[in-house]
Amino acid sequence: MDTSTQASRETDQQTRDWLRTLVAFDTTSRNSNLALIETVRDALKRQGIDALLVHNAARNKANLFATLPAQDGGTQGGIVLSGHTDVVPVDGQDWSSDPFAVDEREGRLYGRGTCDMKGYIAATLALVPEFLAMPRKKPLHLAFSYDEEVGCAGAPYLLADLRERGIQPEGCVVGEPTGMQVVVAHKGINVFRCRVHGRAAHSSLTPRGCNAIEHAARLICHIRDLADAYRTNGPYDTFYDVPFTTLTTNQIQGGIAVNTIPDACEFTYEFRNLPGMSPRDIQADIRRYVDEQLLPRMRAEFPDARVEIETGPAAPGLEASEQAAITALVRALTRDTATRKVAYATEAGLFQGLGIPTVVCGPGHIEQAHKADEYVALDQLASCVGFLRRVGQSL
Template sequence: MSTEINIEKLYENCIKILTDLIGFKTISGDDNSNLINYCEEYLHKLGATSFKTFDQEKKRVNLFATFKAKKTNGIKPIILSGHTDTVPVSKSWSTDPFKATIKDDKLYGRGACDMKGFIACVLAYAPIYSKVELNRDIHFSFTFDEETACLGAPILIEELKKRKIQDGICIIGEPTKMKIIDAHKGCYEYTTYFEGLAGHSSMPHKGVSAVEFASRYANKLIELRQDLKKRAPKDSIFDPPFSTLQVGGIFGGIAHNVIADKCYIEWETRPVVREDGVFLNQEIDKYANEILLPEMRKVFPNSKITKKIIGEVTGFDRVKNSEACELVSSLTGDNSREVVSFGTEAGLFQEIGMSTVVCGPGSIEQAHKVDEYIELNEIKKCLKFLDGLKKRSALN
């Protein structure tokens, strides 16, 4: 049977699996256990071993499954990694976002592109890996809540460290049109809470307006944004070349004539280098603790400013000689290297010693949008890539 015929049969199975995956409503923060159980049962039937890790509520789950090599001879294992969560949906979809719809050589559905398309591809190819005498372990890593500051992957990675699964090649299947991405900025997300003293607006000196102090905090962040621009590395590979910062929202107050006792700010920064994140946090914390809080407590001693870390996702650094990039290049025939502005779990795997690359089917241009889709040809390209990976992972 020719490789081309195999790819066509795999493609049909992949579409079926992707249809199933889209049917699971795995919006970030929600229970994803049904999808994870589907994947685990599928891989178990093929002979894979696996383990799970959980959030504190035991409702969001990571899965790590493995086909063991017959003989490795020191050849590094492969991790095929994808996140199972999606962003929310709006009411303006032209199709049911949780029902796969094929139209004009595109498959529509929430998560079709980002990134259930990749997960479907690796699951569709799993039966082939299960029948091959492997020269390296093939791992499948499926995580929760990547879209909300990569909350799931750190829990999984801690378990990998305990099991000493750190020396390998990790392929993160985010949508890149099967192009190699070898770097991106970090992504740090925070919410800062202000607690003051409510009162009548006619007596502002007797209250502590959480909204006003939150506004001053936001203005300080905007000032610090200019400092980040000045810190841009001379050889920066990113666009823009400096670390960015933005205030996502300020929420507080209940009426025109009530001094707001509560307010919070959502903000984020995308550091080019870790030191920029350290600098920013030190400066804003100093301003809050040494300037704002003393003023608040002059009027109301129980005033508070509390900064909550939503997530601090480490950046993905370009490596001169990357085993992961070289492997992908040899399979796709494309030697180019690109950087992106969006974040992934790549830096987390890189941080524990994995040679890591971001490469997967679909385009980020279709991610997070109304009527999200993946081009069917992208699925075929990914399956051919996985076929090439099989040939590199089989005993001669």
């Protein structure tokens, strides 16, 4: 066996070992990710790399940013390898094995986050010794975030810190599961929480109340009407699997008893907009309906009725430039020239918003994420390791 083949096998084993380590941390978004982040920080420290941690306000979560300098010690420019450390819950899911212990069977590694997206992070960390040994003319940066799964809430703090410190990489690869194919665009996501306040009354005295649930239903139906209009009239982008902007109401609660007019109803809604559409304009339409139609009807029943809309997590869409060097590089290294756009959101649009050209490419398939028996195939991990190795060599 030649030296390069032996090295590749060792890296593949280190990738599995790292994945087992990462999956063992229950980093469901409601939990802290500090144990995982500090483990990664300490491993990098042992290899001579100082990692920066950017904490949330409660200091129970952190982003990690680390730079592997160029051969001459340079830290400016280069490429970011980016991934999120949080995962979605396993509550109510019927798993065949412990979701927080990697189970290998039939060429697949099962466990929460193996696909989305600890497999990519594991491959990146396994390659750090190789990256450090490469005679690179430019640096490599590692960016691992928290709370991506709840609206990309953590990465903005990391990017704000990079801006303040004047760090400006030349490109970024976000390793969300794409089957190691190049994704050049995705939709934005915008989440809102709406609280409708009416007046309670005994249900036998209906005219004396202002039914918050019924008025909330009017707004929900308006949101659905907007969604139907986008579906029917566009605008469209046929490269997407869902080629139009979507709006949905996904949670609702209200009422205290079957014989009581409810004075409050709360629901959440989201829209996923094509990158060329303004989220502000979409939300302005909803707000206009509230102010011009819904509130006048409510206040005819109860003068103090009100509707509160709170802006929640949001992430911008991505529209990568085909002329950007990172797009050309990733296409060349994967030999993938297809135009591919997806409806799900990632942190890529946030990096692009900082002026860092970004594409999405990582192991596994989105269809395997977020469900019971989530897995990543071993051949996908091997392809990812080979791809990331070539990224390092290209520098």
